Amino acid sequence: MTAEPITLRVNGQHFEVTVPPNRLLLDVLREDLRLTGSKRGCDDSSCGCCTVLADGVPMLSCVMLAASYQDAEIATIEGVAENGRLHPLQEGFCVEGGAQCGFCTPGIILVAKALLERNPNPTRQEIAEALSGNLCRCTGYTQIYASVEHAIRKLQEAPVGSGKA
Amino acid sequence: MSLPPFMLLRPRRLDEAVVRLADYGPEAMIVAGGTDVVPNLRAGLFSPRALVDIKGIGELGGIRFDPRSGLELGALTTLTAIAESSVVQEHYRVLAEAAGTVASPVLRNMGTLGGNLCLETRCLWYNQSTVWRKACGFCLKKDGTVCHVAPGGERCWAVWSGDTAAALMTLDAEIEIASPRGRRRMPLTEFYKNDGMDRIRLGRDEILSGVRVPARLAGYRGSYQKLRIRSAIDYPLAGVAVAMQLENGICRDVRLGLTAVNPAPLLVREVGELLRGQRFSPEAVEAAAHAVIRTGKPLKTSVSTPEYRRDMLRVFARRALTRLWSSNGGH
Ligand SMILES: Cc1cc2nc3c(=O)[nH]c(=O)nc-3n(C[C@H](O)[C@H](O)[C@H](O)COP(=O)(O)OP(=O)(O)OC[C@H]3O[C@@H](n4cnc5c(N)ncnc54)[C@H](O)[C@@H]3O)c2cc1C
Ligand code: SF4
Numbered sequence: 011m012t013a014e015p016i017t018l019r020v021n022g023q024h025f026e027v028t029v030p031p032n033r034l035l036l037d038v039l040r041e042d043l044r045l046t047g048s049k050r051g052c053d054d055s056s057c058g059c060c061t062v063l064a065d066g067v068p069m070l071s072c073v074m075l076a077a078s079y080q081d082a083e084i085a086t087i088e089g090v091a092e093n094g095r096l097h098p099l100q101e102g103f104c105v106e107g108g109a110q111c112g113f114c115t116p117g118i119i120l121v122a123k124a125l126l127e128r129n130p131n132p133t134r135q136e137i138a139e140a141l142s143g144n145l146c147r148c149t150g151y152t153q154i155y156a157s158v159e160h161a162i163r164k165l166q167e168a169p170v171g172s173g174k175a
Numbered sequence: 176m177s178l179p180p181f182m183l184l185r186p187r188r189l190d191e192a193v194v195r196l197a198d199y200g201p202e203a204m205i206v207a208g209g210t211d212v213v214p215n216l217r218a219g220l221f222s223p224r225a226l227v228d229i230k231g232i233g234e235l236g237g238i239r240f241d242p243r244s245g246l247e248l249g250a251l252t253t254l255t256a257i258a259e260s261s262v263v264q265e266h267y268r269v270l271a272e273a274a275g276t277v278a279s280p281v282l283r284n285m286g287t288l289g290g291n292l293c294l295e296t297r298c299l300w301y302n303q304s305t306v307w308r309k310a311c312g313f314c315l316k317k318d319g320t321v322c323h324v325a326p327g328g329e330r331c332w333a334v335w336s337g338d339t340a341a342a343l344m345t346l347d348a349e350i351e352i353a354s355p356r357g358r359r360r361m362p363l364t365e366f367y368k369n370d371g372m373d374r375i376r377l378g379r380d381e382i383l384s385g386v387r388v389p390a391r392l393a394g395y396r397g398s399y400q401k402l403r404i405r406s407a408i409d410y411p412l413a414g415v416a417v418a419m420q421l422e423n424g425i426c427r428d429v430r431l432g433l434t435a436v437n438p439a440p441l442l443v444r445e446v447g448e449l450l451r452g453q454r455f456s457p458e459a460v461e462a463a464a465h466a467v468i469r470t471g472k473p474l475k476t477s478v479s480t481p482e483y484r485r486d487m488l489r490v491f492a493r494r495a496l497t498r499l500w501s502s503n504g505g506h
Contacts (some may be wrong), residue, residue: 031183142407143279
């Protein structure tokens with residue numbers, strides 16, 4: 011098994027890394043690219059902490075072989091803030107106390123971001139369902155739902171990219 | 176934990192993929208969404224020389240429905256796409272429900288139908304890390320000589336733990352299989368061997384390329400009931416799928432499938448014989464539920480007890496049949 015050069019597109023940037031084919035995207039992100047926002051929370055692909063977006067779709071980077079995702083646009087938590095401004099979801103987690111230990115937060119924000127792009131006004135039940143595969147052991151989820159709802163309100167007032175503050 | 180070493184092949188065409196599989200023979204393994212293969216590789220359960228990643232094969236995608244010929248699903252269709260498909264929801268309800276209960280929402284975005292129908296069987300003694308398995312004593316299925324579930328025998332009872340197969344069986348689904356020799360079709364009910372060690376009738380150079388569901392079963396009422404530890408994430412510990420056709424309250428046709436209690440998903444054919452031509456009655460439902468627990472044979476392969484899983488089969492059979500048969504809406 012020899013390491014081979016691969017090209018990944020992460021948060022809009024191109025990266026060339028030389029990795030063996032058994033290297034998981036999660037490890038490339040964390041160790042080769044130093045994007046440590048995506049977490050390894052379990053060892054059986056059941057916790058959701060390593061969630062990234064591939065072409066806008068939430069996926070577990072601990073299941074993805076890095077070399078298999080060279081054609082996809084990968085987004086991690088590091089790419090969610092734009093020009094130094096927090097995304098309304100990130101702001102929501104600050105205001106509503108949606109993060110405690112913070113381990114699950116990157117995955118949850120990415121799943122919520124993908125949800126709001128498809129459905130800008132989800133009910134609490136829809137939010138709960140979308141996040142049901144992302145385990146949080148601290149918050150009891152109530153503050154997480156409130157954080158997402160904060161973002162829904164903010165996005166309705168001023169959609170991201172609208173130029174309004 | 177990191178994965179064992181392997182070569183990664185990424186064919187773009189089906190004919191190329193089956194040739195690569197033939198080249199590597201028993202040393203090759205197919206990976207689609209990877210949601211079953213990768214955790215198993217991490218647990219040290221397989222050591223393939225080559226992984227053949229089929230995700231880039233465009234011809235294996237897509238959902239097509241035609242009222243005359245029925246439903247066609249490519250092997251790479253994700254479970255999310257099936258669960259959310261309006262044609263599947265409208266015409267083949269039991270399949271939409273089953274697909275919508277697999278794993279978690281994020282895993283359903285990755286997991287494919289082909290992978291779901293070809294899953295590795297599961298057992299408490301098998302789906303563990305090498306360290307765990309070594310400490311508790313390796314078992315027959317991997318590296319050992321005895322079965323911890325049924326120590327007297329020579330068989331492995333690891334359980335079929337997929338959700339969509341039982342639902343598709345109730346819909347008379349057929350699968351299409353591609354190999355270097357061409358394509359063949361077989362009824363899904365014949366695909367499974369009911370052997371924990373050697374689960375499916377698929378050659379080393381074959382790929383499950385698609386699934387067909389006949390038009391005849393479009394519009395059947397459907398229900399899928401599932402037991403698991405965490406209802407948002409886990410594999411099934413027992414599952415019941417029902418598809419039913421009613422006419423003025425009379426059961427014209429009914430099929431009931433079981434999963435996660437035997438080494439294969441199974442149809443309980445007796446249920447059809449018992450209920451066809453009848454009007455709803457609690458006694459008829461009870462007779463069907465009884466046939467169900469005679470077929471389902473859960474053993475100590477999971478953290479939940481066999482008794483509880485068997486009881487839940489009865490509950491699910493009653494619940495699904497009552498819901499579909501005694502109401503007008505069907506769901
Ligand atoms: C935490 C967790 C929970 C889960 N819960 C469930 C659950 O509740 N219900 C459930 O059904 N599954 C569950 N799964 C398993 C899995 O997510 C799904 O079954 C999924 O559909 C598998 O598809 P895949 O494409 O990821 O398969 P892969 O992992 O890519 O492959 C699975 C198996 O099928 C073979 N294979 C894949 N595609 C083909 C093909 N086209 N032709 C021939 N062989 C093929 C592979 O070689 C492998 O043996 C769970 C997984 C995890 C990690
Ligand atoms: S049923 Fe027996 S042989 Fe099969 S995996 Fe479980 S313990 Fe091992």
